[in-house]
Amino acid sequence: MTAAPALLRAPASIRLGSGAVRTLGATVRSLAGEGKVLVCTDSFLASASQGAAVEASLRAAGLDYELLDSAQPELPLAGVEDAIAAARSIAPDVVVGLGGGSCIDVAKLVSLGLAHDAPLAEHYGENAVPGPSLPVVAVPTTGGTGSEVTPVAVLTDPGRELKVGISSPWLIPRAAICDPDLCFGAPRSVTAYAGIDALAHAIEAYTAVGRSSWEEMGERVFVGSGQLTDGFALRAIGQISDSFLDALEDRSSGRAGMLSGSLLAGLAFGTAGTAAAHALQYPLGAASKTPHGLGVGLLLPFVMRFNAPAAEEKLRHVGEALGVGSDPEAASAKVREIGLAAGLPGSLREIGVDRGDLPRMAAQAVGITRLIDNNPRPVGPVDAEALLEAAWAGDLDRIEMKAAC
Ligand SMILES: NC(=O)c1ccc[n+]([C@@H]2O[C@H](COP(=O)([O-])OP(=O)(O)OC[C@H]3O[C@@H](n4cnc5c(N)ncnc54)[C@H](O)[C@@H]3O)[C@@H](O)[C@H]2O)c1
Ligand SMILES: [Fe+2]
Incomplete structure (x- = not known):
């Protein structure tokens, strides 16, 4: 303990x-x-x-x-x-x-x-x-x-x-x-974007930095991961991955699993907060006029790969909850697969993002410190731009799963 x-x-x-x-x-x-x-x-x-x-x-x-x-x-x-x-x-x-x-x-x-x-x-x-x-x-x-x-x-x-x-x-x-x-009856796109956002809430809450003292936690609203939110987050990840596709088909087991999974994810991120995928979505959403869940879901696997050196053990648990074994790389690939199966676009290029706009978006994202400071691996402007570049190309393998020395 x-x-x-x-x-x-x-x-x-x-x-x-x-x-x-x-x-x-x-x-x-x-x-x-x-x-x-x-x-x-x-x-x-x-x-x-x-x-x-x-x-x-x-x-x-x-x-x-x-x-x-x-x-x-x-x-x-x-x-x-x-x-x-x-x-x-x-x-x-x-x-x-x-x-x-x-x-x-x-x-x-x-x-x-x-x-x-x-x-x-x-x-x-x-x-x-x-x-x-x-x-x-x-x-x-x-x-x-x-x-x-x-x-x-x-x-x-x-x-x-x-x-x-x-x-x-x-x-x-x-x-x-x-x-x-x-x-029942929630539109497919609403179910898809809210569902992948819920998965992002759970994964980002679980992998968020933890605060090691009450002083460090301070009075912030979103305090990072901890033992009271981790269990909710992991259970949410499992339930969402099990029920998401059924919810998209409006099946009752899918609706029940997603409501419970997104509720558990809310309990986790409502205290722990989210991190870099959410920070990067804010400028992306403003520039591309795309829904929050679309951007977060598209970016999340790239951020998971980037975070692997700093959150390896937690990403192993995420992989287990997703049913792909204790491999961070398989976990990020699975999240991407779930997003694509739900109809998310595979790249920022596909949604018309101007590649020349990526440095500005990266700078804006790293300025959202309440989210960036919650990310397990520090994200500077160069990192944020590399993440957006990889997401622009839709190529997960562009993200090194090792920390640069
Ligand atoms: N406060 C938070 O913690 C939090 C977290 C994430 C997102 N949000 C916010 O939530 C909003 C998005 O919410 P949302 O994705 O749930 O969708 P929504 O509330 O925007 O609803 C979208 C559409 O779906 C319809 N709809 C909803 N339920 C339906 C049902 N069962 N059957 C038929 N139609 C139904 C609504 O009438 C509406 O037209 C955004 O404004 C976002 O910023 C808030
Ligand atoms: Fe969100």
């Missing part, structure tokens, strides 16, 4: 399994009492079977609720501000977030905006939320982002080149109700 310090933050309750949505009403009732309930979702889910299941559960618990169904993918800032303004006139006591990461993140930001009357930009970054926000009950439908258990919400501010995150333990939902039956 390691003596290294370890931390875990999580919702007060997590319910996982078929039919869990029936427990939503009682969960909300325990938080709201006789107070008001707001359900944040999007217009599709509000009128689909997911909206009906939430309504039935709330009504069965004797709860009335107001509906805000304006959530938009990628959370444009203006849309979030409008949602907060609309919620203010409702003055709820509990906010339910029903949907994929977009709807759950809107619920988190509405609850933040109602509790703290400041422009959202004042909360960008880490630990810039001054205190508790309203209780959020998260009901995911994509299986998925893990947002139902994480301390972060991501939005698009047209005044910023890169997407922005608000990361604070105060954003962790109070309860998560994870019912795989709600994930």
Whole structure:
């Protein structure tokens, strides 16, 4: 047993399994009492079977609720501000977030905006939320982002080149109700990008640096790997690799495995954080206008190879969890194979990235220190550019699996 310090933050309750949505009403009732309930979702889910299941559960618990169904993918800032303004006139006591990461993140930001009357930009970054926000009950439908258990919400501010995150333990939902039956019908591309992102969450959380003292851990939101998150991460890797392709076919075992796997990945990365694949995706996503999961999934095997000299033992465990034996090289090859099978492009060239833009993207990525400092192997501008060059060509063998002397 390691003596290294370890931390875990999580919702007060997590319910996982078929039919869990029936427990939503009682969960909300325990938080709201006789107070008001707001359900944040999007217009599709509000009128689909997911909206009906939430309504039935709330009504069965004797709860009335107001509906805000304006959530938009990628959370444009203006849309979030409008949602907060609309919620203010409702003055709820509990906010339910029903949907994929977009709807759950809107619920988190509405609850933040109602509790703290400041422009959202004042909360960008880490630990810039001054205190508790309203209780959020998260009901995911994509299986998925893990947002139902994480301390972060991501939005698009047209005044910023890169997407922005608000990361604070105060954003962790109070309860998560994870019912795989709600994930049927999620579009294939949404399932693919969220699924490979979840695998990246688990692998990057597991291989992240560990902090060796409380002082080193400090007050950061994302503290690196540790014994309280490692088990979740490894189990997530196994479940995701077992169920991802079945989820893409909308099979029930696949949906259940992915919801559970992405939840476990969320528990791991919500405390441990992610690393270089995520840092490199931010400028890539901004330049190529491609989804987060596409970029992270494409880059991850390259980053795993690069990390092998510094995280060999952990990557051996990753290989075992992926079912390819204790070989870091086989682990990265397997992740690439999973991504390609899910329909991810094989190279940055294929998605139209200008090769001449790679040095600028590399410089931007290494500037995201909260992610780069979490990577097990130091990443400088030259390393980042080499990673992007290899990913541009789609050639894993360009990454040396040994540290340069
Ligand atoms: N907070 C976090 O921890 C975290 C982590 C990763 C990503 N994110 C954020 O999550 C967002 C992406 O979330 P997502 O990938 O879950 O997708 P999403 O929430 O953007 O939803 C995409 C589309 O899928 C539809 N959809 C969702 N579930 C469905 C279902 N069961 N059946 C039919 N349609 C369904 C939605 O209506 C929507 O049109 C991004 O904004 C990203 O930045 C947040
Ligand atoms: Fe991610």
